[in-house]
Amino acid sequence: MRRASVPAEAGRDVSGPARAGHSVLCGAGILLIASLASMASPVLAQSQAPRQDPERGVFGPVGALGQEVRRSQALTSPAPRLPDGTIDLGDGIWVGGGPVNDLAQGLKKGEELPLLPSARQVMAERAKRPTDDPHLWCLPMGVPRSTPYPFRFVPNYTHRKPTHMFILHEGNIHSYRQVFMDGRKHPSEPDPTWFGHSIGSWEKDTLVIDTVGYNDKFWFDRRGTPHTEQLHTIERWTRVNMGTLVNAVTIDDPGAFSRPFTVTFNARLSPPTDDIIENICQENNQFGVAGGHANPFAGP
Amino acid sequence: MNRTLAVLVAVLVLVAPGTPLFAHHSFSSEYDGEKTFTITGVVAKVEWTNPHVRFYVDVKEPDGTMANWNLELASPSALARNGWNSRTLKVGDTVTVLGYSGKAVPTRGAARSVVVADGRSLFAGTAEDPDSQPR
Numbered sequence: 001m002r003r004a005s006v007p008a009e010a011g012r013d014v015s016g017p018a019r020a021g022h023s024v025l026c027g028a029g030i031l032l033i034a035s036l037a038s039m040a041s042p043v044l045a046q047s048q049a050p051r052q053d054p055e056r057g058v059f060g061p062v063g064a065l066g067q068e069v070r071r072s073q074a075l076t077s078p079a080p081r082l083p084d085g086t087i088d089l090g091d092g093i094w095v096g097g098g099p100v101n102d103l104a105q106g107l108k109k110g111e112e113l114p115l116l117p118s119a120r121q122v123m124a125e126r127a128k129r130p131t132d133d134p135h136l137w138c139l140p141m142g143v144p145r146s147t148p149y150p151f152r153f154v155p156n157y158t159h160r161k162p163t164h165m166f167i168l169h170e171g172n173i174h175s176y177r178q179v180f181m182d183g184r185k186h187p188s189e190p191d192p193t194w195f196g197h198s199i200g201s202w203e204k205d206t207l208v209i210d211t212v213g214y215n216d217k218f219w220f221d222r223r224g225t226p227h228t229e230q231l232h233t234i235e236r237w238t239r240v241n242m243g244t245l246v247n248a249v250t251i252d253d254p255g256a257f258s259r260p261f262t263v264t265f266n267a268r269l270s271p272p273t274d275d276i277i278e279n280i281c282q283e284n285n286q287f288g289v290a291g292g293h294a295n296p297f298a299g300p
Numbered sequence: 301m302n303r304t305l306a307v308l309v310a311v312l313v314l315v316a317p318g319t320p321l322f323a324h325h326s327f328s329s330e331y332d333g334e335k336t337f338t339i340t341g342v343v344a345k346v347e348w349t350n351p352h353v354r355f356y357v358d359v360k361e362p363d364g365t366m367a368n369w370n371l372e373l374a375s376p377s378a379l380a381r382n383g384w385n386s387r388t389l390k391v392g393d394t395v396t397v398l399g400y401s402g403k404a405v406p407t408r409g410a411a412r413s414v415v416v417a418d419g420r421s422l423f424a425g426t427a428e429d430p431d432s433q434p435r
Contacts, residue, residue: 131329138351170377172351222326277377284349290372290402290409291330 074268075243079205087205087239089153093170093274097151097237097247097267098144103220106249106263119226119256126224131293133219135172138281139297140194142218143177143211143233144249144265150276153207155181165200165207173281179209186212192229194218209235228255243269331400331410339369343393348376348386355389355411357397371397371411384422393417 080088099106104113115123126132135141149171156164167177179200190197190213197213214231231253238246245267252260288295327333341359353373358366373379376386389395394417402408414422 131326133326136326171375274381277380279350279375279377281351283351284347284354285351286354286370286372287326287330287351290370290405292404293329 073243075241077242079239079241086202087207089165089207089237089239089245090155092272093150093152093270093276094245094267095150095270096147097245097265098146099221099263099265100145100147101222103145103223103225103263106265107261111261113225114258114261115225116256116258122226122256123224126219126226129296130222130224131288131291132296133222133224134217134297135219136287137295137297138173138285140175140218141172142194142214142220143196144235144247144263145218145220147265149279150270150274152276165209168276170276171279171281174279186210192216196231196233203236205238207235207237209233209237211235226256227251227253230255245269327400327410330402332403333400335401336398336412337401337409338396338398340394340396341369343389343391343395344368346386346389346391351375353379353384357395367407369397370405370408371399372409373411388422389414389416 080091082088104111107113135145146169149169151167151169154166154168155162156166162181165179165181167179169175169177175195177195177198179198181200183201184199186197186199192213192215194215194217196211198209198211200207200209202208211233212231214227214229214233216226216228216231218227219225220227231251233252234250236246236248236250238248240246246264247267248262248264250260250262251257287293339357339359341357343355344358345356347354347356353376355371355373357369357371359369361367374382379385379388396415397409397411398413398415399409399411402410416422
């Protein structure tokens, strides 16, 4: 049995709200420069924005979007381990690890999604009504889409053995995934659900989550990349160091794609001061009103 | 940075020609990134709710009538991680709001910047799609 390593805390960004307030002003200074520059060229404000530290965004530590928060450099010290030697995934919250705009962004350079004609047709229809994306109406984002909401791995043990790995998702709705770690198999005919039926195991230092039994409702990304109930995902979560968790997801769906393919996304450890915050999406979702869009999931 | 400069900065950003800095998919389906507004009024209500924080501002129109604007911010969690809390904006505060107008309802807006009467300039975390890429 290996001893658990001590998580390295040094170097983490522990800046808090007080600093955030100060940084608003600093960020405003950056904005001033960018805005003045934009007067000379219509696209300058945007095109020159990347001159800032890409990890800090246009506004510095205070995200203009309210999403891009305090971000320090990813920690590169070794990944911590539990007393039994297993990689510890549960000592912080993670952000990232999935697609947002386009699932294909996770492909290797030069690759394309092997979409079947039927899937292309679905995407074309969805492109006409992008506001039908279920997550905009407080329905789940599915797998592997979860960003930019923080999530946390929570292993569950009994006195005998590990039983589950739960993944708690702050958003897009207050939700969780249940991964069975007790060696069971998938049911032969699972009823379709948003997050499917997941079984997990460790392959060396990689947590492998195998999931079937999805419904066909969630969109992989904003583009509306589709799937069917034949979807089978294999996620391989590898904490390559203290601050980075790599999620390589093999997607196999003969109803939407001509062959299996793998997309890879990185998640990043949040500062130790950060925790999951309640996010009850259904509470006051007024999406669509300002733009005149009806809820496609509302009853008759 | 004083209030004047903060306002100047915000205005400059808003009037900067070209594509809005933070336009994205669901934002553009709700709000017109080319149509900005500046209003000054009194906060009538604050909703520290998901998926977006909202606040409502009573604004005196040129004809003397009052209009109630419905303004959208980021999510409570996103704002909290940027130093806001449910008491940052209070009912009765006089605020100047810069933002983007709703496409279908002009008195709905995505707040881009909020300047409170005491001079605090609060970047609002424009009511972007919570799905925006964090990295």
